[in-house]
Amino acid sequence: MKFFVDTAEIDAIAELNDLGMVDGVTTNPSLIKKSGRDIIEVTREICAMVDGPVSAEVTATDAETMIAEGRKLVEIAGNIAVKVPLTWDGLKACKVLSDDGHMVNVTLCFSANQALLAAKAGATFISPFIGRLDDINLDGMDLIQDIRTIYDNYGFETQILAASIRSVNHILDSARIGADVITAPPAVIKAMVNHPLTDKGLDAFLSDIKAAGIKIL
Numbered sequence: 001m002k003f004f005v006d007t008a009e010i011d012a013i014a015e016l017n018d019l020g021m022v023d024g025v026t027t028n029p030s031l032i033k034k035s036g037r038d039i040i041e042v043t044r045e046i047c048a049m050v051d052g053p054v055s056a057e058v059t060a061t062d063a064e065t066m067i068a069e070g071r072k073l074v075e076i077a078g079n080i081a082v083k084v085p086l087t088w089d090g091l092k093a094c095k096v097l098s099d100d101g102h103m104v105n106v107t108l109c110f111s112a113n114q115a116l117l118a119a120k121a122g123a124t125f126i127s128p129f130i131g132r133l134d135d136i137n138l139d140g141m142d143l144i145q146d147i148r149t150i151y152d153n154y155g156f157e158t159q160i161l162a163a164s165i166r167s168v169n170h171i172l173d174s175a176r177i178g179a180d181v182i183t184a185p186p187a188v189i190k191a192m193v194n195h196p197l198t199d200k201g202l203d204a205f206l207s208d209i210k211a212a213g214i215k216i217l
C-alpha cells in the first residue's frame, strides 16, 4: 500500500519523507489556503522533495480551462498529477490530459458509478472521500469495497486512492479492502504508531534498565 500525505505543509511532509513514509502528496484548494502559500511556489517545493506523484488541483469548472490549468500545472515538475473534480467537465479534462500522457487524480468521488466513469476516462487515481461519507451517516468503506470489486471485475488500472481519511481505522480498513493508496493528514499517519501496550511495555523495560543499571554506551 502506498502512503500519500494530504497536506501542503512542507515541514510535515519532510519529516515523514525522511522516514521513507511518503510515496506521494495530495493537495487541494483548502490545503493550499491553509498553508498560506502560492500554489505554484509551494507545489514546486513539494515536487522537489518527493519522488512520487504530487496532486495539484485545478480551479476552473469548465473542461477547456481545466485542461489549460492542468497543462500549466504539469510544467511545474514531472511528478505532478493533475487533480480534477468528478463532474462531466472534469471527466472531459481527465480524458484529454491522460491522453496527453499526464497523471490525473479525479477527486470528490462519492459513488462507485462515478469511479467507473473516471476509470473509463483514463484516470490514474480515483479519490473516494471516506470521511465525508461517514459525516452523513453512510459508510465510506462500503464505497472503497465497491470500487475495488468493480475495478477488479474488469481489470481497470485506475488506482484507488482512499481520501478524506480521518482516523487510523480508516487506514487499516482501506488496507484490508485493498485500496492501492491512502492519503492522510500527517497527524493520522503518525498516530498509527501508538499502542498502550507498547507504552506499558517500554515503561516496564525502562524501570528494569534503571534497577539493573544496564548500560550499552
Ligand code: G3P
Binding pocket: 006, 026, 028, 129, 131, 132, 163, 164, 165, 166, 183
Ligand atoms: O484528500 C481529500 C481530503 O483533503 C479531504 O479531507 O477531511 O476535508 O474531508 P476532509
